[in-house]
Amino acid sequence: MNKDIGPLAGKKAIVIGGSRGIGAALVKRFAREGAAVAFTYVSSPDRARELVAAVESEGGRAIALQADSADASALEGAIAEAARALGGLDVLVNNAGILIFGNADEYSLEDFDRMFAVNVRGVFVAAKAAANHLSRGGKIFVIGSNTAERAMLAGLTVYGTTKAAVARLVRGLALDFAPRGISVVNIQPGPTTTDMMPLDGPHVDWVRNQSPEKRIADPDEIARFVAYLARPESTYINGVSLTIDGGFMA
Numbered sequence: 001m002n003k004d005i006g007p008l009a010g011k012k013a014i015v016i017g018g019s020r021g022i023g024a025a026l027v028k029r030f031a032r033e034g035a036a037v038a039f040t041y042v043s044s045p046d047r048a049r050e051l052v053a054a055v056e057s058e059g060g061r062a063i064a065l066q067a068d069s070a071d072a073s074a075l076e077g078a079i080a081e082a083a084r085a086l087g088g089l090d091v092l093v094n095n096a097g098i099l100i101f102g103n104a105d106e107y108s109l110e111d112f113d114r115m116f117a118v119n120v121r122g123v124f125v126a127a128k129a130a131a132n133h134l135s136r137g138g139k140i141f142v143i144g145s146n147t148a149e150r151a152m153l154a155g156l157t158v159y160g161t162t163k164a165a166v167a168r169l170v171r172g173l174a175l176d177f178a179p180r181g182i183s184v185v186n187i188q189p190g191p192t193t194t195d196m197m198p199l200d201g202p203h204v205d206w207v208r209n210q211s212p213e214k215r216i217a218d219p220d221e222i223a224r225f226v227a228y229l230a231r232p233e234s235t236y237i238n239g240v241s242l243t244i245d246g247g248f249m250a
């Protein structure tokens with residue numbers, strides 16, 4: 001795709017948690033469609049470097065910034081640095097999320113707090129920080145999960161609860177940021193092939209069979225959906241959770 005005439009040409013985006021999985025697919029897709037993209041990572045500097053090189057080899061622009069989403073000042077600093085380096089921001093995608101699996105009866109409060117720090121508090125901190133840099137017409141996307149709406153499996157209680165919290169957070173942020181002309185949308189993927197949902201994982205066969213399409217998504221399917229919503233012609237979509245899961249919730 002020609003970067004100068006792609007549907008996101010001239011756009012400046014930041015993907016929080018962009019080094020692997022859905023986040024890396026988002027970085028590549030946004031860059032292919034013409035956006036300049038900054039992204040954060042926390043524990044995978046090699047993957048981050050490889051991703052920057054991959055984007056640059058296709059003629060795109062990507063910047064990697066290390067920032068733990070559980071560390072508010074690091075996250076705010078990364079967003080400020082991205083805005084400085086790119087000359088502003090048009091789009092924030094908050095993709096960073098963790099899944100510490102476990103039944104409630106054995107779940108530690110340390111794990112509970114870590115899940116909320118990254119999956120909920122980090123989303124709030126990033127949205128608040130990015131709103132100061134986003135242009136009018138700017139867009140915030142959060143990568144939630146369809147587990148916000150369906151408990152699905154034992155062991156996903158805390159994870160699903162963080163994603164339900166995010167769905168409510170997005171509705172409120174949409175109202176809070178509307179006067180600034182910023183929209184906020186929650187994207188709820190279903191099972192998607194990443195390190196979080198590896199194809200040799202314990203629940204893959206069950207999950208695949210639960211799906212009407214009998215398959216698990218490729219990360220680029222999620223990235224294409226978000227990139228489409230980020231286009232200037234995608235308007236009047238605000239304060240909602242949009243599920244992309246091949247009919248899993250049907």
Ligand SMILES: NC(=O)c1ccc[n+]([C@@H]2O[C@H](COP(=O)([O-])OP(=O)(O)OC[C@H]3O[C@@H](n4cnc5c(N)ncnc54)[C@H](OP(=O)(O)O)[C@@H]3O)[C@@H](O)[C@H]2O)c1
Pocket residue numbers: 016017018019020021022023024040041042043044045047067068069070095096097098118143144145146188189190191192193194195196197
């Ligand atoms: N895969 C699925 O089936 C699925 C389904 C529904 C929703 N989701 C959601 O989609 C999002 C991405 O999931 P994924 O499957 O792509 O996960 P993944 O393969 O585990 O990748 C997670 C990404 O988030 C980053 N990250 C994790 N913790 C972070 C932190 N504290 N600070 C900054 N970055 C952090 C990771 O960075 P490092 O590389 O540095 O660790 C990595 O780039 C998550 O919010 C997840 O809940 C996934």
